[in-house]
Amino acid sequence: MKKIFTLGEIVVEIMANQKGQLFTHDGLWKGPFASGAPAIFIDQVAKLDEPAAMISCVGNDGFGELNIKKLADDGVDISHIKVMDDQTTGSAFVTYHEDGSRDFIFNIKNAACALINEDMVSQKILEDCDHLHIMGSSLFSKQILDTAKKAIAIVKQNKGIISFDPNIRKEMLNLPGVKEALLAILQQTDIYLPSESEVTLLADTDNEKQAIDYFLNNGISSIVIKKGNKGASYYSANESFDVQPHLVTEIDPTGAGDCFGGAYVALIHKGFTAKKALTYANACGALAVTKQGPMQGTSTLEQLEKFLQK
Numbered sequence: 001m002k003k004i005f006t007l008g009e010i011v012v013e014i015m016a017n018q019k020g021q022l023f024t025h026d027g028l029w030k031g032p033f034a035s036g037a038p039a040i041f042i043d044q045v046a047k048l049d050e051p052a053a054m055i056s057c058v059g060n061d062g063f064g065e066l067n068i069k070k071l072a073d074d075g076v077d078i079s080h081i082k083v084m085d086d087q088t089t090g091s092a093f094v095t096y097h098e099d100g101s102r103d104f105i106f107n108i109k110n111a112a113c114a115l116i117n118e119d120m121v122s123q124k125i126l127e128d129c130d131h132l133h134i135m136g137s138s139l140f141s142k143q144i145l146d147t148a149k150k151a152i153a154i155v156k157q158n159k160g161i162i163s164f165d166p167n168i169r170k171e172m173l174n175l176p177g178v179k180e181a182l183l184a185i186l187q188q189t190d191i192y193l194p195s196e197s198e199v200t201l202l203a204d205t206d207n208e209k210q211a212i213d214y215f216l217n218n219g220i221s222s223i224v225i226k227k228g229n230k231g232a233s234y235y236s237a238n239e240s241f242d243v244q245p246h247l248v249t250e251i252d253p254t255g256a257g258d259c260f261g262g263a264y265v266a267l268i269h270k271g272f273t274a275k276k277a278l279t280y281a282n283a284c285g286a287l288a289v290t291k292q293g294p295m296q297g298t299s300t301l302e303q304l305e306k307f308l309q310k
């Protein structure tokens with residue numbers, strides 16, 4: 001059976017113990033939790049029993065081991081995750097403010113996951129890949145962008161599908177080359193999964209409707225917009241619809257978008273219609289925010305069905 005692949009950062013997340021806690025003050029922290037946007041995405045794909053694989057690097061340390069074990073236990077093919085002796089697994093510290101916004105300190109550029117490179121993708125490695133998912137957060141160096149471009153070219157040549165979540169933190173957007181990298185991937189994208197705040201980010205307009213029309217006229221076949229506690233929306237050339245949010249108690253919003261994307265892509269891969277896949281993905285995102293820890297929020301099909309029946 002054909003596999004869904006992703007490539008990008010594997011990190012642990014360490015979160016502030018209290019709302020409003022500052023990076024500049026002594027304090028207590030919780031973690032480590034398995035994390036990394038593409039890792040959460042692919043874990044969710046595997047949880048829905050779709051064949052899933054990840055290309056990445058971790059250090060030969062406890063943080064790497066924690067992540068690899070979680071991914072393997074949930075069914076991800078980890079054979080393309082390199083464990084590097086002289087490197088350290090990436091990490092992200094996150095603190096939440098009273099208004100719900102977040103700040104991050106990333107140790108990613110100097111970590112093992114920055115060493116993902118073109119030698120890690122080939123026709124052989126991707127021979128059974130028919131869907132590749134790219135996260136904008138992963139494109140933080142030219143080396144990784146070139147790796148992503150090479151993987152996309154192989155998958156496209158094999159008639160596979162490319163999905164793309166710009167998933168860009170404000171800490172990253174103004175770094176040199178980041179916007180150009182996102183635009184390069186967008187050009188190759190079939191399924192585009194921006195957050196509401198990101199819809200016009202890569203368009204030449206501030207108007208959401210114009211941006212959507214532009215994308216649909218320029219090679220993107222479907223757009224799924226993540227709207228946090230307002231649900232989600234779908235657009236293609238033939239149809240558009242919204243799904244209404246589920247009322248849940250938010251414990252930890254980090255990773256909801258990645259779980260949502262993993263569920264949507266996995267279920268489209270399974271043959272669900274866009275409407276059904278989005279209904280399940282919307283439930284998956286809602287369930288994800290009720291769990292502490294970004295990758296702890298992934299769900300099985302049975303859990304999603306039980307939640308939707310309520």
Ligand code: ATP
Pocket residue numbers: 167195196225226227228229230231232245246247248250253254255256257258260281282283284285286289
């Ligand atoms: P992140 O990048 O932080 O993971 P995101 O912006 O990519 O977030 P969100 O829009 O926050 O993604 O969440 C994805 C989806 O999960 C939403 O479109 C919605 O379906 C569901 N969701 C998220 N937060 C909530 C919530 N508080 N209540 C109900 N559903 C939610």
Ligand code: MG
Pocket residue numbers: 165167168195257258
């Ligand atoms: Mg996101």
